[in-house]
Amino acid sequence: MKFVTAIIRPHQLDDVREALSELGVSGITVTEVKGFGRQKGHTELYRGAEYQIDFLPKVKLEIAISASILDEVIEAISDVANSGKVGDGKIFVTNLEKVVRIRTGETDQDAL
Amino acid sequence: MALMPMTVFADEINGADTAWIMTSTALVLFMTLPGLALFYGGLVRTKNILSVLMQCFAIAGIMSILWFLVGYSIAFSGDNPYFGDFSNVMLSQVSMDTPSGTIPESLFAMFQMTFAIITPALIIGGFAERMKFSAVLLFSAIWLLVVYAPITHWVWGGGWLGNVLDYAGGTVVHITAGVAALVAAIVVGPRNGFPSKPMPPHNMTMTISGAAMLWVGWFGFNGGSALAAGGDAAMAILVTHISAAAGAMTWMFYEWIKYGKPTALGTVTGMVAGLGTITPASGFVGPAGALVIGIVAGIVCFNAVIVIKQKLIIDDSLDVFPVHGIGGMIGTLMVGIFASKELGIFSGQGGWDRESIIIADQLQIQFTGIVATVVYTAIATYVILKVVNVITGLRVTDEEEQQGLDIVSHEERGYDI
Numbered sequence: 178m179k180f181v182t183a184i185i186r187p188h189q190l191d192d193v194r195e196a197l198s199e200l201g202v203s204g205i206t207v208t209e210v211k212g213f214g215r216q217k218g219h220t221e222l223y224r225g226a227e228y229q230i231d232f233l234p235k236v237k238l239e240i241a242i243s244a245s246i247l248d249e250v251i252e253a254i255s256d257v258a259n260s261g262k263v264g265d266g267k268i269f270v271t272n273l274e275k276v277v278r279i280r281t282g283e284t285d286q287d288a289l
Numbered sequence: 290m291a292l293m294p295m296t297v298f299a300d301e302i303n304g305a306d307t308a309w310i311m312t313s314t315a316l317v318l319f320m321t322l323p324g325l326a327l328f329y330g331g332l333v334r335t336k337n338i339l340s341v342l343m344q345c346f347a348i349a350g351i352m353s354i355l356w357f358l359v360g361y362s363i364a365f366s367g368d369n370p371y372f373g374d375f376s377n378v379m380l381s382q383v384s385m386d387t388p389s390g391t392i393p394e395s396l397f398a399m400f401q402m403t404f405a406i407i408t409p410a411l412i413i414g415g416f417a418e419r420m421k422f423s424a425v426l427l428f429s430a431i432w433l434l435v436v437y438a439p440i441t442h443w444v445w446g447g448g449w450l451g452n453v454l455d456y457a458g459g460t461v462v463h464i465t466a467g468v469a470a471l472v473a474a475i476v477v478g479p480r481n482g483f484p485s486k487p488m489p490p491h492n493m494t495m496t497i498s499g500a501a502m503l504w505v506g507w508f509g510f511n512g513g514s515a516l517a518a519g520g521d522a523a524m525a526i527l528v529t530h531i532s533a534a535a536g537a538m539t540w541m542f543y544e545w546i547k548y549g550k551p552t553a554l555g556t557v558t559g560m561v562a563g564l565g566t567i568t569p570a571s572g573f574v575g576p577a578g579a580l581v582i583g584i585v586a587g588i589v590c591f592n593a594v595i596v597i598k599q600k601l602i603i604d605d606s607l608d609v610f611p612v613h614g615i616g617g618m619i620g621t622l623m624v625g626i627f628a629s630k631e632l633g634i635f636s637g638q639g640g641w642d643r644e645s646i647i648i649a650d651q652l653q654i655q656f657t658g659i660v661a662t663v664v665y666t667a668i669a670t671y672v673i674l675k676v677v678n679v680i681t682g683l684r685v686t687d688e689e690e691q692q693g694l695d696i697v698s699h700e701e702r703g704y705d706i
Contacts, residue, residue, distance in 0.1 A: 221489055223554055224608060225544070225595045228487035 178273040178285065179247045183238040184212070184266040185258040190236050196253040200246055203289070206239040216264030235266060241273055241289055303391040306517040310392050310400055313513025317403035320506030321410050322349055327499030328561075329414055331492040332607050336693025337418045338491065338703035344422070348410045348429050355433055356405045361398050363438035370449035373442045390516050400513060401441075408437050408462045414607030415470025416477045416683075418488075419690050422698040423681040428673060432469065436669045440465055440662055453658035454628055454651065456525065457514035459569025459621040460662040467614020468666040471597075471605055476674045477683050479604030481690055488606075493553060500557035504533055507564045511571035524638045525571040528579035529564065535583025536563020540591055555591075558612060562590035565616035570624035575638040578627030582620060590616050618659050625655040 185193060187209070194205060211232035218231040242250055251268055259265055278288035326345035330338050352360075359378050366382075367374030376382065380398060389397035409429040416425075441461050443450040455461060480488065490496055511529040515522035540559020545551040566586035567579055574582065593611030597603050605611070628637035630645040637646075677683060684690070689697040696702065 221487075222544075222548055222550060222552055223489055224558055224598075225548070225555075225591070226598060227548075228489050230487070230489075 178276060178289065179242055179244050180271045180273040181238075181240045181242060181247070181250055181254075182269040182271075183240070183254050183258070184210070184235050184268075185238065185254070186260070186265060187234055187236045189258045189260075190238075192257045193238065193254055196257045197240065197250065200249050200253055202240060202242060202246075202250065204241070208237045208239075210235050210237045214264070214267070233264070241276055243286060243289055301391065302386075302388050302393055303517070306391045306519075307393060307396060309518035309522060310396050310513055310516060313509035314396065314400045314403055316506045316509025317400070317407065317513065318349075320503055320510060321345060321403070321407045324499050324502030324506050325407060325410055327495050328503060328557075329417065329496075329499070329607055331494065331496030331499065332414075332490045333418050334488060334693070335491045335704060336695055338695065339701055340422070340694035340698055341413065341417060342703075343699055344413045344425050345410050347422075347426060348413070349406045351426060351430055352406045352409055352433055353402055355430060356398075356402045360405055360433055360438045361401065363434065364401070364441035365398075365446045368447065370447075371443065372439050373446055373448075392516060397516070400516075404458060404462060404510075405433060405437060405441075408458075408466050409433055411462075411466035411609060411613055412470045412473060414609040415474040415605045417606045418694065419480050419684055420473075420477055421681060421683065421685055422694070424677050424683050427681055428473075428677045431673045431677070432670065435673060436465055436469065436666055437461075440665065443661070444658070450658045450661060452654050453621070454573050454624045454655065455569040455621060455658065456572035456624075457511045457568045459566075459617040459624070460658050463565045463568060463613040463617030464621070464659065464662045465666045467610040467612070467617055468663050469670040470609035471603065471614060472667050472670040473674060474603055474605040474610075476671060476678075479602075480606065481687055483604040484598070484602055490554065497553055497557055500560060504560060504564065507533070507568075511568060515572055521572055521639055524575070528574055528576050528638075529567050529571050531576050531579040532563040532567035532583035532586065533560045534563070535580050536560055536566065536587045536590075539563075539584045539587025543587060543591055558594075558608070559587045559591070562586040562612050562616045565613045566590075566620035566623070569617065569621045570627060572639045573624050573628035573637050575627070575634075575636055577635045578623075578632070578637065581635065582623050582627065585619060585623065586616050589619055618663075621655050621659050622652065625651040 211234055213231055213233060218229055218233060221228045221230050254268055276288040277284050326342045330341045333341055357380060362375050362377035363373040365373060366377045383394045383398060387394040409432055442448045444453055444455050444461050507529055508526045512522045512526040515525055537556050537560035541551045541556040544555040563583040563586045567582050570582055590612050593615040594608050597605055597611050626648055627635060628646055629648050630636045685697055
């Protein structure tokens with residue numbers, strides 16, 4: 178089992194969600210986050226004063242999946258969320274040791 | 290109001306005039322609560338929103354009571370050219386039927402009370418996000434009685450500046466508030482991190498909503514200063530509106546050309562500049578004059594903001610001086626020109642009692658009024674702040690400032706989301 182964390186542009190969330198659903202991913206956790214990478218921040222202008230805003234709004238997806246569909250999931254996210262410009266985000270993959278569905282007590286593959 | 294004669298025998302109380310000034314009184318209160326409170330509130334950071342709203346409300350309460358107790362008497366009683374007397378303390382001379390011109394004096398005192406509320410409330414923009422609440426209250430209370438009420442007496446209450454053309458408060462309201470905010474910003478000192486750390490507005494939607502309320506409320510501010518419902522009031526509203534529109538659009542295009550983007554904050558700031566600048570001129574100039582006044586307000590106030598914040602590095606946090614102080618000054622000067630009846634389409638309007646003016650002479654009078662207001666306000670404000678510093682201290686600690694005034698001063702949060 179793998180745990181995929183993806184940081185993407187906020188407006189691409191709906192497309193990514195749709196692409197993941199088609200792969201059979203049955204659950205996603207979404208968080209609105211702020212951060213910066215190579216895109217750095219942007220400037221804002223208030224009464225002639227330019228402010229450098231370091232942290233940009235992004236969306237973080239957390240997805241627990243079976244290792245067998247990992248490549249497809251990565252490919253789907255990379256395809257859909259790719260605008261070709263700096264600031265498209267990143268995908269992090271970690272090993273997932275255990276999963277429990279709270280209601281039934283099912284574990285691991287059964288709980289995904 | 291500048292020519293509101295204290296000596297003229299009262300006419301009968303007129304229903305139409307009374308109705309309009311009651312409406313205007315409500316409009317001017319609406320400018321502070323919630324107009325100015327929201328306008329300022331959106332401009333500060335999330336952790337200080339409540340402190341700004343709270344200061345506006347508390348100032349409205351304290352100034353109202355002080356105005357009733359003694360402020361109105363200092364401003365509008367007695368023959369002394371510099372300071373009124375105490376003959377009308379607690380409005381002792383005002384009963385239900387006492388007239389003031391064609392309206393009840395109770396209404397005149399109440400209308401003026403709303404001006405006495407908004408002027409100290411304007412000042413809080415200068416020291417926002419760092420001043421102790423107790424210090425804000427003490428400062429505002431003393432300032433009302435030592436600065437606002439006497440200057441009101443000079444200009445409108447039969448004092449020595451009665452010849453200054455100031456229809457609705459260019460000197461009395463905007464210059465005093467602007468200068469006091471600048472002095473307070475210097476004496477209290479900048480916010481920690483200014484100017485290197487960005488402190489952008491936390492809620493532009495709130496700021497723009499508040500600004501829109503100011504525009505509407507200003508019809509009562511300037512139109513009500515006619516103290517009657519007639520051509521004077523109507524012309525005052527027309528010129529007020531034209532200047533606001535011109536100020537907003539001038540600032541917007543100026544910014545668009547200079548920085549590449551027209552901003553919402555710039556547009557509403559230009560609108561406030563246009564409104565503040567037309568205030569002294571509103572009952573004296575015509576709409577073409579108002580167009581010029583609004584455009585000049587947009588250009589001059591825009592540059593004044595940059596000079597104060599970026600060149601002089603003074604943390605007049607919400608730009609009170611460059612918008613209200615400078616706007617009040619250039620408006621008070623320009624009324625000396627555009628009140629003239631010999632400028633063709635740009636001629637003055639209004640039923641005031643001087644057929645025409647000699648521009649050069651009037652400009653001298655206006656200039657004297659501005660200098661007197663600036664110098665007295667600056668010195669008195671400085672002394673008051675020093676006194677308050679001894680009694681309560683002016684600033685919260687660095688740690689408290691970091692935490693935010695909402696929690697530190699009021700143990701509440703503006704937002705729970």
